Amino acid sequence: MEDCSIDEDFFKNKSWNEIKKQIPDPYWHEPYDTKKQYWEATISKIKLKERYKDITRIPNLTVTYGKIDRVKNFQSNYVDSRNIDVWLPPNYNDSERYAVLYMHDGQMLFDSTRTWNNQEWKVDETIARLIFDGKIRNTIVVGVWNNGAYRHSEYFPQKPINYLDRELKDNLIKTDLKGKQQADNYLKFLVEELKPYIDKNYSTHTNMQNTFIAGSSMGGLISMYAISEYPDVYGGAACISTHWVGDVNVKGDKVPLAFNQYLINNLPEPKNHKFYFDYGTVGLDSLYKPYQTKIDKTMNKKGYTIKNWITKEFKGDDHSEASWSRRLYIPLEFLLANNNN
Template sequence: MPEGYADPKNRNKRYPALYMHDGNNLFDARLSFQGVDWGVDEAVERLVKLKKMNEIIVVGIYNTEARLDEYAPMRDEKRGGGGLGSDYARFVVEELKPFIDENFRTLADAQNTAVGGSSLGGLMSLYMGLEYPDVFSGMFVISPALYWDNYSIIPWAMSKGFDNSRNRLWMDMGLLEGRTALRSSRMLDAEIRKNYPDFKNYKYREFKDAQHNEAAWRARMHLALAFMYGI
């Protein structure tokens, strides 16, 4: 929550909202999968104090034992998971977001709403942003598992398309995350640049010494936030 959210003088102020998957890994190392959190709250607070972004509300969506199925809209028989991503996306869009908008002072329109995550959470963020462009304009696609189901998300994304008036996309990958993951992110980047050369609300970055873990995402989250919300 923004630092001054509860201040009576801000009672009429509303904020952009960022919905993030794997919410248990975002704010508190004691809850995180590997004992290291993303430090999203700290990154936001630091950028706000430096006047590099405005305040936002971050909604961390705790994952479940069904994460492997819920974080992929398509089934991957080889990896034995996925297929419930569309149901999870509908839950966020039709149940969670309306609840948040009703109970917190959000700017509820798509231009002020983003979705983000890493790995399969990155895959889901790309899917949700393109499947529901009237709900989410911003997409944080961090170390995404684009190789899932034989890269099927890539042609699907190309069919949905990217437009400066409704999409804003940050995508990244660490060079130590494996050849398959790196190849898949480069494939999508190449397709976007080839098919949507006028899409300027887009940034793709690779990080030399970054592995596939919370510590790596913590180290660069501020860059993604500055791109998406920079002032």
């Protein structure tokens, strides 16, 4: 309620008995006995942020290399607001231009002490080392926090759903997506709102050749979708442990086949784009190989070669940040190879 004001006329020339009947919030709980008590309490609640500043303050992330700029509750006309963590490499300065890597599930990237499972991608350690060794170009990372309960709703590619039969489509939207298809709006948020903000506030290369997108599991799906829907914006996508099954509760291969058909119809021109796919062999990742094999055939038929497409299997790796962090350097070296721009 910060920046609110009091309607003083509400308190003037009225008795407490009249005011008591009009208290707008019955859940404030304090037993007000006089008009003066209610006035003071209302003033106090308008300064709510000041009263609870020690509780509402978000702890800073701890990174080993570089620094994090947090944009709290980035507002959007397309999706719910969320935090954005912008990682800047050591010695970042405005006299140089930087490639930009957008990563989904941004709250899982940098600091295991702030994540739900005490794991992280080790993004700052990996990218800082690769930059220092000259293996990748200067790069900043934009960590886009997911939307919690509506993560699937935002990350499940929207257009492939249209390849499903009506009953399966309706059931998928109702259950897995909780009644909302938000992937197209999520991409509009990234492209029309977030990217302009990043390019305005940081020293970036704004072209497609220096703009990349990456994620794991559902984040792999939405990365594939992003580069296919916006080939003029993204030059490469890292789709790690890509969740081709879409919804594990849907039996059969109808959903993976829908993704494959979408790619057949929408893959961007291979000459100017790069794709990286991978999967492990343990746990949820053990489901992916047969579907990735079909995707690989499609990539090959569409003209992708080892110059612009890699698929890798990692035996013994499971579906976790611990596994993804160990192999993160591979897609980064492939997508962000230091070509002196």
